[in-house]
């Protein structure tokens with residue numbers, strides 16, 4: 001396989017709240033390879049965004065507690081100074097956020113904000129930056145980019161802002177792109193354009209992409225590999241075919257079964273019964289146990305670790321055996 | 330079922346101001362001419378290109394903006410009609426506000442960060458003085474939290490402590506608190522994973538049955554829109570280009586844009602990717618200077634001579650479409 005560009009090792013991000021410690025990310029490990037698209041899916045609130053915000057150095061610690069390692073070019077970036085992190089972010093690792101509005105300052109025009117990025121990370125002056133910005137805005141499908149250049153964020157629709165944010169991130173040509181729900185605000189015809197754009201860009205520049213989404217249709221179209229998260233942990237890893245053709249974890253199966261299809265019209269939609277345990281109060285055993293129809297006594301006591309179930313697949317569920325090495329040690 | 334709202338030729342233009350004297354140099358034509366009506370217990374889905382005016386329609390109906398032109402009529406429980414297009418008196422306003430709620434597109438902006446979840450959900454209850462005692466009110470709010478799938482002791486936490494999906498459920502709890510007759514939901518489930526999305530949709534459907542609530546359901550997710558809607562409006566560049574019963578629309582979409590939308594829905598099979606073949610050609614048009622004639626003609630593969638000259642009007646039928654292909 002190609003080279004690893006990012007290694008996340010046993011990452012934990014905890015928040016202290018009045019009710020106790022929120023274990024938003026609780027021991028997450030994964031690798032990102034050069035030029036791949038890795039999709040991250042899972043229950044809302046399971047820690048997808050916080051995992052990636054931590055990678056981006058956007059979770060303030062303290063107050064948050066962060067443990068583990070994030071290796072980029074062999075260096076643990078969690079140990080970087082604020083200043084070095086800022087340089088890395090934006091230039092080497094770019095992020096497209098779930099909420100586009102918060103990425104922009106309402107007081108400045110779109111053009112000015114894009115120019116700031118070009119100045120800081122590419123050292124461009126106004127004259128050289130403008131054509132580059134206009135071209136990028138065109139690339140992401142903004143009509144009349146010259147006019148939009150002088151407009152303010154609130155004058156754009158949600159979808160348009162999302163595309164401008166994509167332009168702002170891609171303009172520095174980052175090595176790693178983290179995209180958190182980048183197409184949720186777009187209609188499906190524009191979504192298709194944006195996904196194609198990201199895919200072409202990724203091919204052209206060999207960018208590695210972490211793609212967070214709830215849309216399993218998009219995942220099937222785009223991803224090389226898929227990681228499924230549940231309650232702060234990754235509970236299944238596979239290549240994209242494995243997830244759709246031989247899903248293993250009962251949560252993953254439940255998620256796939258929740259697809260809205262035409263036959264359900266005028267009927268109740270199937271879903272996984274129950275709710276995620278609270279992030280302040282995870283049980284000792286499997287975090288999915290309470291909602292799982294295969295739950296045994298053991299599941300309620302012991303938390304299953306990810307084990308390799310095939311060449312391409314890892315699952316954290318006792319239905320697929322257990323990691324004997326770990327037990328012996 | 331009783332009618333709740335009807336719009337007649339509703340138009341919304343936003344002025345574009347430039348220079349030190351803030352001279353108006355043009356308009357963003359967000360809504361051109363929207364006609365529809367909605368009845369109790371009915372769900373109307375609204376789909377369309379991003380920027381086509383869906384949220385603006387929602388905001389005009391919730392009276393955040395007044396329409397530039399046109400009429401909005403509101404019918405109260407007793408069938409009394411009020412023209413609410415422009416300024417309305419306090420009493421009508423109060424009535425209208427308890428009848429209509431909106432769940433906004435962006436759960437990050439729409440919840441006040443300084444208020445606790447409990448306060449956010451209680452606020453409409455207090456404005457309308459629903460409960461006599463604090464404890465009754467608190468019990469009711471905790472009940473609502475449970476109903477939308479959140480823990481009741483989230484009551485005293487703040488919005489920033491929640492994920493996108495959790496915030497959206499908080500917004501839904503707030504919207505249903507007053508048991509309104511009409512709820513406008515702007516992308517209510519786009520931040521949710523599909524299992525929670527199904528839970529929320531089942532919930533919206535259940536409370537609809539219980540209280541005859543009507544929904545205007547704005548979404549990009551065509552599968553979801555099909556599932557929840559009785560009728561669907563397809564919008565393009567501020568215009569309603571097609572409107573029909575939802576089954577009818579999906580079985581025989583007429584407008585070329587509607588057809589393109591339906592073709593662009595991703596499949597669920599990684600071995601049969603169709604994304605790269607999907608391409609609706611051309612630039613999305615600008616609402617500042619919309620093309621002459623049919624707003625869709627620059628991207629339309631069936632374009633005829635007339636399409637760039639004359640704007641097609643929407644034909645009044647059960648399956649309405651604004652396209653020169655259908656005479």
Ligand SMILES: Nc1ncnc2c1ncn2[C@@H]1O[C@H](COP(=O)(O)OP(=O)(O)OP(=O)(O)O)[C@@H](O)[C@H]1O
Nearest residue numbers: 015024044045046047048049050490491492493494
């Ligand atoms: N600042 C904070 N303080 C306390 N808890 C927090 C904070 N930020 C996030 N959380 C909690 O951390 C958990 C993970 O949140 P995160 O935003 O990563 O979820 P997510 O998987 O991205 O969900 P979604 O799909 O809904 O966006 C949630 O339970 C959330 O309530």
Ligand SMILES: Nc1ncnc2c1ncn2[C@@H]1O[C@H](COP(=O)(O)OP(=O)(O)OP(=O)(O)O)[C@@H](O)[C@H]1O
Nearest residue numbers: 155156157158159343359379380381382383384385
């Ligand atoms: N307050 C405003 N001032 C100026 N222009 C505005 C304002 N609000 C919206 N617009 C413009 O009106 C048009 C319609 O916007 P609207 O938000 O209604 O689109 P939408 O259909 O909801 O899009 P999306 O699917 O992206 O949410 C856009 O071109 C937008 O830029």
Ligand SMILES: [Mg+2]
Nearest residue numbers: 048049098493
């Ligand atoms: Mg998130």
Ligand SMILES: [Mg+2]
Nearest residue numbers: 158383384434
């Ligand atoms: Mg909108």
